[in-house]
Structure formats: C-alpha cells, structure tokens
Amino acid sequence: MVDSEQGWIDRRIFWDPQVYALEMERTFARCWIFVAHDSQIPEVGDFLTTYVGEDAVIVARARDRQVHAFINSCSHRGNRVCFAEAGSARRFTCNFHGWSYALDGSLSGVTAEELYKDNPTFDRSKLGLHKARVESHGGMHFACFDPEAPSLADYLGEFRWYLDVLLDNDEGGIEFVDGNIKSRLKCNWKFPAEDFVGDAYHATWTHSSALQALFGNIPTMKADRSFQVNANGHGWDFGLDFISNAATLCEPEIVEYLRENEVRFAERLGKMRSRMVGSLSSATVFPNLSFLAGHNTFRTWNPKGPAETELHTWVFLNRNAPDSLKEKYRRGVMLTFSPAGIFEMDDGENFEHCTASNAGVVTRRRKLHTGLGLGSEVEHPELKGNVHRNQVNEANHRAFYQRWTDLMTAPNWADVPVR
Known part of the structure; x- marks a missing residue:
C-alpha cells in the first residue's frame, strides 16, 4: 500500500478497519x-x-x-x-x-x-x-508494551540529537505549563502526524490569511537555508532563521528572550542547532508525538477509530526562563495552535476533509502522490540522520510511511530495519 521510493500511498490506509486494527497491534502496541x-x-x-x-x-x-x-x-x-x-x-x-x-x-x-x-x-x-x-530522554517519558522492542535510545536513534534542540538548550531543561488542551478531530491520526513530520509545503498557502493578518505579508522560506531530516521515521523540517515560529506568537518578550540567549544557545548546542530553537519548523516523533519549535507546544494524536483523533496539547518553556514567559507562551499557543487558534483551525479543516473525501469507494481506487523532493538527499558535515535540502519537501512523509510499512509488515521487532 506504500511505495516510498516513488511516493505513492494507497488511500485505503486511512479508512480500512482491518488496517486500523493492525496499526493498533503492530504500531501503537509495540512502539x-x-x-x-x-x-x-x-x-x-x-x-x-x-x-x-x-x-x-x-x-x-x-x-x-x-x-x-x-x-x-x-x-x-x-x-x-x-x-x-x-x-x-x-x-x-x-x-x-x-x-x-x-x-x-x-x-x-x-x-x-x-x-x-x-x-x-x-x-x-x-x-x-x-x-x-x-x-x-530529556525528561520526556515514553512507554512501550513490547518486551522485544529496542531501547528508547535506539528507537529514537540520531533523532535524539535534534530533540535536544528543545530539551537541552538550557541547563535546566524544560517544564510543561500546568494543564493541557484536549480536542477531537474527525480525521485519521496519520494526516496530522504526517503534516507535522514535514509539510512546510502547505504553510504559506493554507495559512496565508492568518500570516497576512499577523505580519501584513506572507514570509518567504529560503530553500538554500532549510532542510528536512529524518531517522527511523521521526522527522523535522526546519529553516535556520532562529525566530520565525516564535514571532507568530505575537509576544515581543518571547522574541527578546530568544535574542538575549542566542549566544548561550550556540555555546550549548553549536551554531547550527541553535538556529533551530525558534525557527520556522515542525516535527513528529513516530508515530504520534508532534511539536513546534518556537511555539513551544507538544501534542499527541491519539487514535479513536479510523476517522477520529483525540488531540492532547501542552505548552512548555525552559525551566529557568522568567516566570512572566509562562503566560506569554500559553497565550501565544492559544492564539495559534489551539482549537480556536488561527493556524490550527486551518489545519483541522484540511485533516477532516482529507479523511472524509477518501472514504469513497471510487476515490480510493486512485493512489495519493507524495513525491515532492525525490532525489533531494544530501551529505551534510554537521547534520545527522537522513538529510534533504529544502524544507518544502515530502522526504519526511516518505520516511514516515516507510517506517509505518516496516512495522505493519514485520511480525516482530527483529524484522524492523534501522533507517
């Protein structure tokens, strides 16, 4: 059902009850x-x-x-x-x-x-x-019900190096702001997970009205200074602009905090990773943990059947950051990525319509194309994992669905390759 080399996906993976049942067994029950x-x-x-x-x-x-x-x-x-x-x-x-x-x-x-x-x-x-x-890892606790699964360190692989951009840019680590937001979407869990794993392609189109309302124009993404990276199905697309995501929270004190600590971040992470701390980016840890650098929000896409997802959203910040920033980040996430957020409403509508429209019998006979950026992999002297030039790419989509395929077709963990 998935051809990751050419970028084709069978639409049945978003609707077939048997596929969904196997996902619960071979993905969630052992990841x-x-x-x-x-x-x-x-x-x-x-x-x-x-x-x-x-x-x-x-x-x-x-x-x-x-x-x-x-x-x-x-x-x-x-x-x-x-x-x-x-x-x-x-x-x-x-x-x-x-x-x-x-x-x-x-x-x-x-x-x-x-x-x-x-x-x-x-x-x-x-x-x-x-x-x-x-x-x-970095204060983030993961659970696994499969005794044969690899260690968390091996499961994350080289993606741990990227997670530390958020979890370890300050010696105190991070903390979650009290409470979380729970909401329901009439969509298959894979649509939002794949969106966050690397769909920068949609950003300036889907969110054009919101970006214009915030900035008066639509920011441009510089292909020569942006990347997609993935390892074992986990993926992050990012630019090196440092503050673009953070700026959309419309809280000047957050941008000031990042600017004031720019040198310290670089000393801890190195120059390259420090530029990712608040940049235009999104990421997913396979299968269902997503986050946005700069916005400082983690979220999980919890499946409730083939066509429904329960979203859990948290706000976080550096533990040593000023207390005044907690409310700034909370308000910023409410503005952007909450059920009433200006970006999340756009995304939620798309996720739901992608799910609903793929329900048709005839519709499901034609495969979906995720071939953007084929052949874009590059060697990079500083970046780890599988690196692709230009964050406007679908390389991470293909890696996500290849990992999904590996797990769905493997009877046990010994048959799941490291990618």
Missing part, C-alpha cells in the same frame, strides 16, 4: 509512545491518565521515585481503575469490587481476601495492572 514529562508528575504519588493507542494508561511516580506506566483496567473484571485526568494518590482502587493497586501498578489490596485463601489460581504477583517499559 515507544510519549506519556508524560517529569514536570507533570514531580512528586511521589503524582499521576496522570493518558492513552497508548486505544489502551487507557495510568502514569505515576511511585515510592521509589521511578515513573511507572500501566494499563488502566482492573485485573478482576476489567473496570477502569482511575477516572481522574491527573492528581496525587496513595493508591488506585477499583470502584467495582474494591481491588486496589500501588503506585507501581502492583496489587496491594483485595476486599475479603480470605475468600481466596484456598484458591490455587489467586497469585498477587500475577494480578497487578499490566505494566509497560518506561524509559526517558
């Missing part, structure tokens, strides 16, 4: 999925609830101060154990029969446990909540 940042669960007992594919998950900091992730479903009858979005707790107790679980997911209490005293199948050690592997 590393972002579930929480350190700043969201800083103390013992802090927790939040989220999703890995369509599996409900609890993420909690246990008494050993380690972060644990486990399925939010009781081992007795399968009832949801925790209904809160976030908070602090000593344990998680099912409201059906009162079975309770510790912060690490282990079974800690059973109502009238004496009734099980002569039952040979009752084993506390086997009745805890189904646990995931949890590993982190």
Whole structure:
C-alpha cells in the first residue's frame, strides 16, 4: 500500500478497519509512545491518565521515585481503575469490587481476601495492572508494551540529537505549563502526524490569511537555508532563521528572550542547532508525538477509530526562563495552535476533509502522490540522520510511511530495519 521510493500511498490506509486494527497491534502496541514529562508528575504519588493507542494508561511516580506506566483496567473484571485526568494518590482502587493497586501498578489490596485463601489460581504477583517499559530522554517519558522492542535510545536513534534542540538548550531543561488542551478531530491520526513530520509545503498557502493578518505579508522560506531530516521515521523540517515560529506568537518578550540567549544557545548546542530553537519548523516523533519549535507546544494524536483523533496539547518553556514567559507562551499557543487558534483551525479543516473525501469507494481506487523532493538527499558535515535540502519537501512523509510499512509488515521487532 506504500511505495516510498516513488511516493505513492494507497488511500485505503486511512479508512480500512482491518488496517486500523493492525496499526493498533503492530504500531501503537509495540512502539515507544510519549506519556508524560517529569514536570507533570514531580512528586511521589503524582499521576496522570493518558492513552497508548486505544489502551487507557495510568502514569505515576511511585515510592521509589521511578515513573511507572500501566494499563488502566482492573485485573478482576476489567473496570477502569482511575477516572481522574491527573492528581496525587496513595493508591488506585477499583470502584467495582474494591481491588486496589500501588503506585507501581502492583496489587496491594483485595476486599475479603480470605475468600481466596484456598484458591490455587489467586497469585498477587500475577494480578497487578499490566505494566509497560518506561524509559526517558530529556525528561520526556515514553512507554512501550513490547518486551522485544529496542531501547528508547535506539528507537529514537540520531533523532535524539535534534530533540535536544528543545530539551537541552538550557541547563535546566524544560517544564510543561500546568494543564493541557484536549480536542477531537474527525480525521485519521496519520494526516496530522504526517503534516507535522514535514509539510512546510502547505504553510504559506493554507495559512496565508492568518500570516497576512499577523505580519501584513506572507514570509518567504529560503530553500538554500532549510532542510528536512529524518531517522527511523521521526522527522523535522526546519529553516535556520532562529525566530520565525516564535514571532507568530505575537509576544515581543518571547522574541527578546530568544535574542538575549542566542549566544548561550550556540555555546550549548553549536551554531547550527541553535538556529533551530525558534525557527520556522515542525516535527513528529513516530508515530504520534508532534511539536513546534518556537511555539513551544507538544501534542499527541491519539487514535479513536479510523476517522477520529483525540488531540492532547501542552505548552512548555525552559525551566529557568522568567516566570512572566509562562503566560506569554500559553497565550501565544492559544492564539495559534489551539482549537480556536488561527493556524490550527486551518489545519483541522484540511485533516477532516482529507479523511472524509477518501472514504469513497471510487476515490480510493486512485493512489495519493507524495513525491515532492525525490532525489533531494544530501551529505551534510554537521547534520545527522537522513538529510534533504529544502524544507518544502515530502522526504519526511516518505520516511514516515516507510517506517509505518516496516512495522505493519514485520511480525516482530527483529524484522524492523534501522533507517
């Protein structure tokens, strides 16, 4: 269904229920999925609830101060154990029969446990909540339910070097602003994920009216100073303009902060990566974590069926940045990339219509073309991974769908190539 060498995609991958079911099994159930940042669960007992594919998950900091992730479903009858979005707790107790679980997911209490005293199948050690592997990079915690999956470091590969542009441009790292935005889109999760992995092509056309309203004109992208990079299906398209994304937040104090720290960023990251900190760019960590440098927003595209996606959006900034910037970034993201944001409304409409229009039987007989930038790969003395000239390109789309294909057709991780 995918020809990444020539740039052809079968439209059925956005609608076929069997394809979607296989995605949940071979992509979300065995990839590393972002579930929480350190700043969201800083103390013992802090927790939040989220999703890995369509599996409900609890993420909690246990008494050993380690972060644990486990399925939010009781081992007795399968009832949801925790209904809160976030908070602090000593344990998680099912409201059906009162079975309770510790912060690490282990079974800690059973109502009238004496009734099980002569039952040979009752084993506390086997009745805890189904646990995931949890590993982190730069304070970002990822969960994986496949014991055969590679380490998070190997899964991210050379893309870790790019993630550090945001996660490690300051010695204090980043922190998430309290709260998050949740919204629903009537679209297949892959449309927004592929858009953020590298669709600079749409920016000046789709968002032309918003850009004109903000700046009075449409900024031009310089092909000779922009790139697409990818590794293992993760991708980032970016220019080297330093502040273009940040400028669209319309908060002068944010641009001032970046300018004041430009030299320090370069000392920490090197000149090339420092120019990416607030630049015109977008990125996706395969499969469903996307972010925008400069806008300082992370988001996950959580599948809710072939034609619906739940979007979770967070705002972040450097932990050592002035407190006054927290509100500036929050307001800036609300202006641009929130359900009522001037850019997100444009994108959401496109994602939904791409999904709806591809539902037709006849429509699905003709493949989609993602061949822009074929042959654009270059060797670069400073950049890592697979590098392509010009961020107006579809190289990262092809890499994204090749990774998708690798996983969908591989019976186990040993058969998934490193790309």
